[in-house]
Amino acid sequence: MATYxxxxxxQSRQVNVxxxxxxxxxxxxxxxxxxxxYGCGISACGACTVHVDGIATRSCVVxxxxxxxxxxxxxxxxxxxxxxxxxxxxxxxxxxxxxGYCQSGQIMSAVALLKATPKPTDMNIEESMGxxxxxCATYVRIREAIKSASEQLK
Amino acid sequence: MGAGVFSLDFATLxxxxxxxxxxxxxxxxxxxxxxxxxxxxVPGLNCVSCHQSENADSTGVPGxxxxxxxxxxxxxxxxxxxxxxxxxxxxxxxxxxxNNGLNASGLLKHHEEEPLVLWxxxxxxxxxxxxxxxxxxxxxxxxxxxxxxxDAGTPCPRAR
Numbered sequence: 240m241a242t243y244x245x246x247x248x249x250q251s252r253q254v255n256v257x258x259x260x261x262x263x264x265x266x267x268x269x270x271x272x273x274x275x276x277y278g279c280g281i282s283a284c285g286a287c288t289v290h291v292d293g294i295a296t297r298s299c300v301v302x303x304x305x306x307x308x309x310x311x312x313x314x315x316x317x318x319x320x321x322x323x324x325x326x327x328x329x330x331x332x333x334x335x336x337x338x339g340y341c342q343s344g345q346i347m348s349a350v351a352l353l354k355a356t357p358k359p360t361d362m363n364i365e366e367s368m369g370x371x372x373x374x375c376a377t378y379v380r381i382r383e384a385i386k387s388a389s390e391q392l393k
Numbered sequence: 394m395g396a397g398v399f400s401l402d403f404a405t406l407x408x409x410x411x412x413x414x415x416x417x418x419x420x421x422x423x424x425x426x427x428x429x430x431x432x433x434x435v436p437g438l439n440c441v442s443c444h445q446s447e448n449a450d451s452t453g454v455p456g457x458x459x460x461x462x463x464x465x466x467x468x469x470x471x472x473x474x475x476x477x478x479x480x481x482x483x484x485x486x487x488x489x490x491x492n493n494g495l496n497a498s499g500l501l502k503h504h505e506e507e508p509l510v511l512w513x514x515x516x517x518x519x520x521x522x523x524x525x526x527x528x529x530x531x532x533x534x535x536x537x538x539x540x541x542x543x544d545a546g547t548p549c550p551r552a553r
Contacts, residue, residue, distance in 0.1 A: 284424075288442075
């Protein structure tokens with residue numbers, strides 16, 4: 240076990256965990272932030288996506304020991320970000336969610352995309368969101384919401 | 394070591410350390426990963442979305458400094474995933490218009506010091522916990538062979 244001081248959504252949080260513990264389980268089990276979901280556990284589905292130092296990161300495969308002092312933003316905190324807030328509003332406006340399980344990861348990836356590419360093409364969206372799977376197949380509405388958010392971010 | 398054999402070793406090592414296709418089996422990366430314009434993925438799905446600054450042995454994800462792909466100009470297989478010949482790989486390797494401007498001594502330094510080249514000798518564990526396969530020669534032997542090749546004028550096999 241080791242103690243880590245994590246910066247999560249702008250707050251300093253201390254955890255005492257095995258260094259090999261994936262960040263996902265530190266967030267969910269230690270910090271009780273259950274908005275970030277466990278999907279596949281092998282970074283194949285994107286449900287566990289959070290931002291680490293602004294990079295969309297698959298928290299299920301990143302041991303907490305490798306996070307360091309890089310700031311972490313989760314779905315619980317993304318709404319305080321200007322782009323994040325617009326994306327969440329677009330998600331509501333377009334009624335994207337069906338079962339909702341993958342959607343926190345979808346939103347985190349979409350925010351990362353729009354921060355880097357404010358006016359994404361369909362190809363940009365396909366490539367950037369291609370690692371986020373949705374078994375309800377909400378892909379068309381996800382694309383619409385990203386475009387709607389992009390318009391709002393003019 | 395002859396140039397042909399040496400180029401083959403280059404191919405094996407480069408594939409292990411850089412290529413979009415992975416391992417000796419040359420399988421494609423899973424999870425719809427895209428190379429992106431700089432070989433570092435795309436926003437939302439960057440290489441570093443999973444690959445951290447060092448190997449993550451508890452989850453089996455390899456990592457190292459500045460994890461990225463070699464540029465397409467240095468690809469060692471065609472667009473249908475067929476491996477290029479040793480001669481073609483060697484010619485790409487020494488072509489400064491395709492190799493980021495490296496001369497012979499630059500290639501030697503690349504093999505001596507580039508972190509992602511060095512990663513090949515510290516590849517960590519697979520997701521199933523087993524160790525990844527090491528190259529068939531030590532890093533010191535690899536550098537010595539590179540030096541021999543450089544001293545010989547970086548010859549390439551004639552075969553296409």
